Amino acid sequence: MYKVTASTDGTKRIDFDEGYVSVIIPTKNDKYAVCVSCQIGCPVECKFCHTGNMGFKKNLSSEQIVDQIKAAEEIIGKPPYSVVFMGMGEPTLNFNNVIEAANNIHNEFEIAYRRITISTSCFKTISKLLNIPFNVAVSLHSPFDKVRKSLIPSTISVKSIVDFANKYHRKHPRKEFMVEYALMNGVNDSGKDIRKLFSLNWPKKTSFNFIEFNDVGNFKRTDRDTIFKFKNAAIKAGYKSFVRYSRGADISAACGMLDYK
Numbered sequence: 001m002y003k004v005t006a007s008t009d010g011t012k013r014i015d016f017d018e019g020y021v022s023v024i025i026p027t028k029n030d031k032y033a034v035c036v037s038c039q040i041g042c043p044v045e046c047k048f049c050h051t052g053n054m055g056f057k058k059n060l061s062s063e064q065i066v067d068q069i070k071a072a073e074e075i076i077g078k079p080p081y082s083v084v085f086m087g088m089g090e091p092t093l094n095f096n097n098v099i100e101a102a103n104n105i106h107n108e109f110e111i112a113y114r115r116i117t118i119s120t121s122c123f124k125t126i127s128k129l130l131n132i133p134f135n136v137a138v139s140l141h142s143p144f145d146k147v148r149k150s151l152i153p154s155t156i157s158v159k160s161i162v163d164f165a166n167k168y169h170r171k172h173p174r175k176e177f178m179v180e181y182a183l184m185n186g187v188n189d190s191g192k193d194i195r196k197l198f199s200l201n202w203p204k205k206t207s208f209n210f211i212e213f214n215d216v217g218n219f220k221r222t223d224r225d226t227i228f229k230f231k232n233a234a235i236k237a238g239y240k241s242f243v244r245y246s247r248g249a250d251i252s253a254a255c256g257m258l259d260y261k
């Protein structure tokens with residue numbers, strides 16, 4: 001059983017009775033992306049994330065993950081166009097269930113591998129993502145180890161992430177490698193951050209996704225002009241780049257806001 005809450009911007013939050021959450025995000029041309037959870041709470045405890053502040057409760061089974069897409073299909077009236085594992089939890093810490101669920105979602109709902117994205121905050125477990133058919137996204141949020149570790153306590157070094165990106169590119173030369181960067185005012189949004197970010201040896205097919213963050217605890221949103229400076233710097237450096245605007249903040253469905261109500 002689940003409860004649905006709708007945002008004024010069209011985003012819908014699905015709260016399942018067992019304590020996990022999914023988000024339906026309308027995209028262009030009457031299509032929908034669904035952000036799914038793979039754990040209840042999260043052991044990673046990122047400082048900017050309500051889920052992290054909940055602590056870890058439990059891993060979801062592959063059926064519970066697939067059920068999130070079934071519920072989304074009931075609500076939308078058709079299967080979603082894309083699925084991102086960016087809800088509650090760290091996918092590489094519930095890896096077998098996540099991969100089984102992603103394969104079942106691919107088969108049951110006919111969603112192409114390239115439209116299913118597994119996102120990680122980057123631990124030693126990142127190597128598990130080298131051989132999967134789905135898209136891979138990494139949460140970077142800062143090119144400086146000291147800042148990253150203050151945000152994501154147990155993460156690996158930036159150098160290890162760049163090394164992984166290059167390994168991934170050698171293994172999948174035609175696929176894009178996605179870097180997620182949530183911009184937080186005064187934390188990771190300076191000119192120094194831009195210079196360092198694009199001095200790193202990212203593979204050519206890296207795509208940078210700059211996320212308009214939400215006010216969570218002491219973390220505040222970066223203004224749009226600054227977000228576009230990051231995007232333009234990425235393009236100038238020869239990479240694809242996108243800005244992901246905040247959606248569903250009024251119903252606590254936006255990035256960093258998922259906790260159990």
Ligand code: SF4
Nearest residue numbers: 042044046049052089
């Ligand atoms: S941002 Fe992701 S990995 Fe970090 S605590 Fe939140 S759910 Fe976990």
